Amino acid sequence: MSNYSFFEGVEKNFDKAAKHTDLPSGLLEQIKGCNAVFRMNFPIKRGNDIEVIEAYRVQHSNHRSPTKGGIRYSQGVNQDEVMALAALMTYKCAVVDVPFGGAKGGVKINAREYSEEELEKITRRYASELVRKNFIGPGMDVPAPDYGTGPREMAWIMDTYAALNSGEIDAAGCVTGKPVSQNGIQGRTEATGRGVYYAVREACNHEEDMNALGLTTGLKGKTMVIQGLGNVGSFTGKISQDEGDVKIIGVAEYEGSIYKEDGLDIHALLDFRAKTGSIVGFPGSTTLEHRSSALELECDILVPAALENQINEGNAADIKAKIIVEAANGPVTPEAEEVLLAKGCLIIPDMYANAGGVTVSYFEWLKNLSHMRFGRMQKRFESNRYELLVDLVLKMTGKELNAGERKLLTFGADEVDLVRSGLEETMINAYNGIRNTWKAKPEIKDLRTAAFVYAIEKIGSDYTALGIWP
Numbered sequence: 527m528s529n530y531s532f533f534e535g536v537e538k539n540f541d542k543a544a545k546h547t548d549l550p551s552g553l554l555e556q557i558k559g560c561n562a563v564f565r566m567n568f569p570i571k572r573g574n575d576i577e578v579i580e581a582y583r584v585q586h587s588n589h590r591s592p593t594k595g596g597i598r599y600s601q602g603v604n605q606d607e608v609m610a611l612a613a614l615m616t617y618k619c620a621v622v623d624v625p626f627g628g629a630k631g632g633v634k635i636n637a638r639e640y641s642e643e644e645l646e647k648i649t650r651r652y653a654s655e656l657v658r659k660n661f662i663g664p665g666m667d668v669p670a671p672d673y674g675t676g677p678r679e680m681a682w683i684m685d686t687y688a689a690l691n692s693g694e695i696d697a698a699g700c701v702t703g704k705p706v707s708q709n710g711i712q713g714r715t716e717a718t719g720r721g722v723y724y725a726v727r728e729a730c731n732h733e734e735d736m737n738a739l740g741l742t743t744g745l746k747g748k749t750m751v752i753q754g755l756g757n758v759g760s761f762t763g764k765i766s767q768d769e770g771d772v773k774i775i776g777v778a779e780y781e782g783s784i785y786k787e788d789g790l791d792i793h794a795l796l797d798f799r800a801k802t803g804s805i806v807g808f809p810g811s812t813t814l815e816h817r818s819s820a821l822e823l824e825c826d827i828l829v830p831a832a833l834e835n836q837i838n839e840g841n842a843a844d845i846k847a848k849i850i851v852e853a854a855n856g857p858v859t860p861e862a863e864e865v866l867l868a869k870g871c872l873i874i875p876d877m878y879a880n881a882g883g884v885t886v887s888y889f890e891w892l893k894n895l896s897h898m899r900f901g902r903m904q905k906r907f908e909s910n911r912y913e914l915l916v917d918l919v920l921k922m923t924g925k926e927l928n929a930g931e932r933k934l935l936t937f938g939a940d941e942v943d944l945v946r947s948g949l950e951e952t953m954i955n956a957y958n959g960i961r962n963t964w965k966a967k968p969e970i971k972d973l974r975t976a977a978f979v980y981a982i983e984k985i986g987s988d989y990t991a992l993g994i995w996p
């Protein structure tokens with residue numbers, strides 16, 4: 527499928543970008559490699575049998591603490607994959623200015639084949655192995671959800687960590703993506719998908735870039751195809767349809783691909799899948815030949831939101847989308863990227879496009895460490911006098927605010943408003959940081975290389991300021 531392993535692919539992209547920086551080669555090597563790899567085997571009881579589970583946690587870079595990155599449950603997990611994902615986390619955090627180093631975890635299981643009770647056993651045992659080897663802790667390494675895991679698993683991890691570290695006051699900050707009722711934060715579950723939406727919306731707002739693609743400026747009315755209707759893909763679809771007025775014409779899932787020229791209603795499709803277990807047979811849609819056929823549909827925006835290597839040498843030439851937004855990590859192989867760039871595609875790279883999750887995880891971690899509910903903090907600042915002052919300034923300047931802006935300005939915002947506005951600003955600023963890097967150096971030809979340069983320079987400056995110990 528690719529001449530490179532996933533980690534080699536990330537290294538190849540790193541090397542391509544590193545040429546555009548003036549950092550010394552030793553420093554580049556230090557940034558590129560993984561600092562620590564923890565490979566474990568542990569047993570669980572399954573009926574009368576014992577099953578040995580293979581799992582990993584990789585810390586890629588400790589230039590910032592703690593390290594941060596999700597935990598994946600998938601049959602395809604291996605050391606190379608977890609290393610690649612951990613490295614991407616380092617660059618992702620740098621791109622969106624979240625002060626963490628990169629890490630990632632993986633458990634080699636197909637979660638669909640285990641009962642809830644068995645998954646809890648596996649999750650708790652995995653968390654306890656991380657505790658034993660100092661690979662988890664609010665100031666050390668903070669996991670989050672990824673493919674195959676969600677708030678339920680994060681709650682089990684927090685509870686296991688707290689049980690093994692009784693009395694630790696910051697225990698809730700050992701993991702993010704928890705249920706809102708269990709020290710989570712509102713807006714975390716949708717955060718990655720919402721971030722993907724902000725990313726593509728911002729890309730479409732640049733007239734010069736849209737002209738180059740032969741597209742109109744703005745997201746409204748653009749056609750979209752999504753691969754993978756899990757956490758990231760479903761929220762990307764719902765928010766793009768509801769807030770961006772995008773027409774979703776195709777979806778690819780595990781069980782098949784469907785198409786509807788005048789647009790699929792994503793909410794109805796998700797309800798249909800929840801009831802029937804499949805997207806195939808959704809009323810009004812056409813079923814396509816293969817599971818991945820929808821990827822090759824004529825559309826403006828393609829959102830791969832499943833797993834790595836989905837767009838590869840085998841299908842790159844058949845991809846017709848003008849914009850590819852990498853909601854998943856590593857969905858486009860280096861070989862496929864060359865083909866797509868030669869066709870003039872705009873590829874919005876994973877390390878930026880799916881950074882909404884880690885951005886809101888950072889807000890959740892801050893909330894846990896401050897032991898405050900965001901809404902409660904604002905109430906202390908709320909005052910009629912402040913509202914009056916805002917009114918006076920608006921009157922003097924002749925400006926008008928909409929209801930949302932007024933709510934934010936008068937500290938009346940609730941947690942979800944704060945999370946969304948913080949995420950929106952982060953995604954817009956990061957896009958423009960990457961785009962400015964791209965436009966400033968004519969020898970940089972694509973957004974991925976620009977994003978790597980943008981990230982490497984920030985990480986390099988951290989290492990330079992910190993010096994080498996001892």
Ligand SMILES: NC(=O)c1ccc[n+]([C@@H]2O[C@H](COP(=O)([O-])OP(=O)(O)OC[C@H]3O[C@@H](n4cnc5c(N)ncnc54)[C@H](O)[C@@H]3O)[C@@H](O)[C@H]2O)c1
Nearest residue numbers: 672673674718754756757758778779780832854855880883
């Ligand atoms: N969850 C997050 O916050 C987060 C953050 C950043 C990046 N990501 C990345 O996004 C991707 C998806 O993660 P997720 O959390 O949404 O996972 P998920 O488990 O919630 O959903 C993945 C979906 O992809 C589908 N799928 C699997 N193989 C497929 C195939 N061959 N064709 C079509 N569909 C297929 C699955 O059936 C599932 O519905 C991963 O690459 C992950 O690393 C996730």
